[in-house]
Amino acid sequence: MTNLLILLLLPFVGAISVFILGKLNSKLAFWGAELIGLTLFLITLKLYFDFSEPLNMPFTWFHLASLEIPFGIYVDELSLVMLLIATGLGFLDIHFAHDYMAKDPFKPRYYAKVLFFIGGMILLVSAKDMVSLFTGWELMGLASYLLISFWHEKKEPADAGMSAFLFTRFGDIFLFAAIGMLFYLTSSLDLLHLNTLASSGEIDKNMMYLISLFIFIAAIGKSGQFPLFPWLMRAMEGPTTVSALIHGAIMVNSGIYIVARLFDFYVAAQTLIVVAAFGAISAFIGATSALVQTELKKVLAYSTMSHLSLAFIGLGAGSLAAGMTHLVNHAVFKALLFLGAGAVMISASHVKNMWRFGAYSKKILFVSIAMAFGALSLSGLPPFSGFYSKDTIIATTLLNPQTKGLISTLTLIAGVLSVAYISRLWLLTFSGKNRDAALFAKVKKPSFFWIILPLLIMAVATFLMGFTQEGIAKLVSGSDFQKPHVEGLVFGLLSAITLIFIIIYYYYVKRLDITKKLQHKP
Amino acid sequence: MRSLHTVLFNGYYIEFFIHYFTKNIIFNSLSRTINWMDIHIIDAAVNATVNISFSLNKLLRKTDRGLMSDNSGAMLIGVVILLFIILIEGIA
Numbered sequence: 001m002t003n004l005l006i007l008l009l010l011p012f013v014g015a016i017s018v019f020i021l022g023k024l025n026s027k028l029a030f031w032g033a034e035l036i037g038l039t040l041f042l043i044t045l046k047l048y049f050d051f052s053e054p055l056n057m058p059f060t061w062f063h064l065a066s067l068e069i070p071f072g073i074y075v076d077e078l079s080l081v082m083l084l085i086a087t088g089l090g091f092l093d094i095h096f097a098h099d100y101m102a103k104d105p106f107k108p109r110y111y112a113k114v115l116f117f118i119g120g121m122i123l124l125v126s127a128k129d130m131v132s133l134f135t136g137w138e139l140m141g142l143a144s145y146l147l148i149s150f151w152h153e154k155k156e157p158a159d160a161g162m163s164a165f166l167f168t169r170f171g172d173i174f175l176f177a178a179i180g181m182l183f184y185l186t187s188s189l190d191l192l193h194l195n196t197l198a199s200s201g202e203i204d205k206n207m208m209y210l211i212s213l214f215i216f217i218a219a220i221g222k223s224g225q226f227p228l229f230p231w232l233m234r235a236m237e238g239p240t241t242v243s244a245l246i247h248g249a250i251m252v253n254s255g256i257y258i259v260a261r262l263f264d265f266y267v268a269a270q271t272l273i274v275v276a277a278f279g280a281i282s283a284f285i286g287a288t289s290a291l292v293q294t295e296l297k298k299v300l301a302y303s304t305m306s307h308l309s310l311a312f313i314g315l316g317a318g319s320l321a322a323g324m325t326h327l328v329n330h331a332v333f334k335a336l337l338f339l340g341a342g343a344v345m346i347s348a349s350h351v352k353n354m355w356r357f358g359a360y361s362k363k364i365l366f367v368s369i370a371m372a373f374g375a376l377s378l379s380g381l382p383p384f385s386g387f388y389s390k391d392t393i394i395a396t397t398l399l400n401p402q403t404k405g406l407i408s409t410l411t412l413i414a415g416v417l418s419v420a421y422i423s424r425l426w427l428l429t430f431s432g433k434n435r436d437a438a439l440f441a442k443v444k445k446p447s448f449f450w451i452i453l454p455l456l457i458m459a460v461a462t463f464l465m466g467f468t469q470e471g472i473a474k475l476v477s478g479s480d481f482q483k484p485h486v487e488g489l490v491f492g493l494l495s496a497i498t499l500i501f502i503i504i505y506y507y508y509v510k511r512l513d514i515t516k517k518l519q520h521k522p
Numbered sequence: 523m524r525s526l527h528t529v530l531f532n533g534y535y536i537e538f539f540i541h542y543f544t545k546n547i548i549f550n551s552l553s554r555t556i557n558w559m560d561i562h563i564i565d566a567a568v569n570a571t572v573n574i575s576f577s578l579n580k581l582l583r584k585t586d587r588g589l590m591s592d593n594s595g596a597m598l599i600g601v602v603i604l605l606f607i608i609l610i611e612g613i614a
Contacts, residue, residue: 230537285534292530302533 004055004075007043007083008126010036011119015112022108030098033111037091040118044087048080061131070189071135072128077475078324082125082257085331086250090118092454096339097241099450100346110150114245117143121250125257130179130189133261137175137222137254141168144251148238160237167231171221178214181207195264208269215258216275223255223308226282232305236297240342243297247304248335256311256327260476263320273402276316280407283309283414290421295352296341299425303378304334306414313411314393317403319484322396324476325469326389332465333377333386336458337422340371343451344429347443354428355516356439361430363443366452368430373459375426377466379419379497385465388483390415391493392473395484419497423504432509 014036022029047055054076061071075083094114101110120143124136149161183189185207186197197203219225224232235246246252259266259275266272286306293299307330314323345352347364361368377384380391394415397408434440446452465472473481507515529535586592 227536227540230533230540233533233537285536289530289533292527294531 001055001057003043003047004057004073004126007040007047007087007122008073008119010040010043011115011122015115015119018115019108019112022111026105026107029108029111030094033094033115034091034098036115037087037094037118040122041084041087041091044080044083047075048084051077051080056128058128069131070129071132072190073126073132074128074192075126077478078257078260079125081324081328081472081475082253083122085253085328086118086121086125089248089331089335089458090114090121090245090250092457093241093245093335093339096244096342096451096454097239099447100241100342101239106150110147110239113143113146113150114242117147117245117250121254124254127191129191130182130194133191133258134175134179137218137258138172140251140254141165141172141222144168144235144246147242148235148246150238150242154237157237160231160234163234164231167228168221171218171228174214175218178211178218181211181214191261195262198265198268201268203268205269208265209271212262212266212269212271213274215262216271216278219255219259220278220282221255222258223252223312224305225255225278225309225312226285229282229286229305233298233301236295236301240297240338240345243301244335244338244342247301248331248338252304252308253327253331256308256315256323259312259315260320260324260327263315266315267318272316272318274316276313276397276403276407279309279312279316280410280414281309282306283313284410287414287417287421291417291424293421294355296344296354296357296425296429297338297352299354299421300334300337300341303337303418303421304330306418307334307378310390310393310411310415313397313403313407314389317393317396317400317407319392319396321473321477321481322389322392325473326386326393328472328476329377329385329389329462329465329469332458333374333384333462336374336455336462337371337378339458340367340374340455343367343446343455344371346446346451348439349442351436351439354425356436357429358432358434358436359430359440360434360443363440364445366448367446367455368426370452370455370459371426371430373462375422377462378422380415380493381497382494383463383466385462385469387466388469390418391490392483394493395486395489398486398489399484416493416496416500419500420504423501424508427505427508432512 014032018029018032018036021032054074057073059071059073061069063069094111097110097114101107104110117140120136120138120140122136124133124140127133127136145161145165148164149158151157152161179189182194185203186194188194188197198208217228221228232247232252236243238246266275283306286302286304286309290299290302290306293302307326311323311327311330314326316323343364344357344360344367347360347367348357351357373384377386380386382388394408394411397403397411403411470481470483473483532538
């Protein structure tokens with residue numbers, strides 16, 4: 001219990017301390033944040049290894065006449081996995097920022113906001129009831145606004161921060177309304193209790209349908225799904241380390257987490273098909289848009305939208321394990337790809353346009369290898385982690401009569417197209433000939449300890465996670481998981497991946513002259 | 523091909539549609555209508571009440587002679603009216 005309390009409070013106390021210490025000496029801000037990040041991860045690891053049964057801390061915030069407003073904490077296997085992602089990737093992100101933010105004069109403010117952000121996520125995934133969940137949800141929303149608009153003296157980041165704030169707040173209004181309705185109908189805000197009430201049919205079906213849709217609107221706002229995704233692309237104006245946190249490790253996962261946490265509620269409300277339908281549309285939009293982007297980070301941003309949609313589709317098709325396993329895998333390989341993009345940008349004088357890169361593996365070999373691991377996992381190639389979850393999601397949609405048809409087709413297209421855009425990104429950046437000799441001459445090797453090491457750790461993690469997928473599926477779903485099987489699916493997928501890679505290789509390496517004519521002229 | 527490329531590049535113009543909807547439907551149509559109602563109905567009703575009170579005040583001021591007996595008489599009439607209202611409400 002003490003460890004859990006430290007885990008909940010340390011990020012917020014740390015944020016204030018880091019900010020004050022950083023004012024005395026900016027190096028102290030980094031070291032303070034690094035130490036706190038590491039401590040948070042170690043505490044989470046200890047909680048994970050000591051775990052035998054869920055940690056339950058019911059707490060009443062205040063009484064108002066007969067009303068009792070709770071603020072409880074509950075940590076089970078699902079929360080622990082999310083905590084491991086948030087603190088583990090959060091720590092690596094802070095470590096990476098040592099070099100990425102080295103020249104920034106406002107480092108104390110940056111590290112304070114990052115810790116505040118991580119604190120919001122920890123509270124969210126440890127929430128026992130809707131009140132503590134909503135508090136974590138809003139704290140994280142505020143932190144994302146502050147981080148995206150970190151360079152607020154420039155117009156674009158300031159606008160991007162405002163855009164993120166408005167889009168996510170739009171969804172939050174619905175979440176707030178849903179909480180109010182739930183409290184009115186059930187007098188309970190406990191997440192597990194709500195699931196039980198819904199499963200036993202004690203809540204009116206129509207109201208359940210409406211409430212679950214309201215919560216889903218909030219989820220699509222936070223997770224950048226159709227139609228509330230434009231903020232996710234604009235969020236690229238923030239530091240790349242922030243993009244890695246928002247797009248990979250922390251923020252966008254919260255929308256999926258809330259649906260997963262209320263999974264039984266969604267099953268009883270019969271709204272999973274809506275989740276799957278919106279997921280399929282988002283997956284298709286994200287995958288097709290990622291195919292033509294010219295900026296490194298924009299490709300990854302659309303890819304985030306598409307892959308989170310796959311997780312939503314997994315949940316929508318009725319498989320908690322498939323959706324959440326993909327979420328976990330995605331968190332790791334997307335954080336790796338974003339930080340890899342950051343490493344490329346550090347090396348290439350902060351240029352983002354991939355058409356100015358080429359043959360960078362000659363200069364930054366380790367970054368190219370690490371990003372190749374991330375790309376292979378994202379493509380869904382065995383034995384990388386993405387293979388298992390992507391294959392499971394597609395198989396689930398094909399086996400579920402409700403999702404078989406248009407939803408499964410869109411899922412399949414989005415899943416296969418991910419190979420196209422990520423191989424395009426990798427080939428344009430690291431292989432072929434360099435297309436900007438002046439820039440190429442200036443490319444410098446990033447620091448091994450601060451930049452490459454976190455990338456390699458994540459690359460190894462995404463590879464090894466491919467061998468522990470059943471364990472992860474069991475952890476996140478709380479029961480044994482049997483992977484669904486569709487005859488010929490794996491062979492079909494692998495053939496499609498190979499074919500698409502050959503086409504992309506031909507058009508982006510061999511015949512770049514044809515492809516270049518088609519590229520967007522800003 | 524180039525048009526398709528541009529549509530994909532701009533994320534199917536979803537952001538454009540959202541801005542269009544927010545600006546033209548919410549701000550220019552809905553918000554303007556509500557604003558018109560606020561100014562021409564709600565504010566107008568409040569202003570009318572103020573104007574009526576002001577006119578009545580002006581009218582009554584003409585009858586004011588500054589004598590104590592007049593003021594106490596007016597007060598007494600007011601108290602009687604109030605008691606009458608309370609009595610009627612009590613019976614009802």
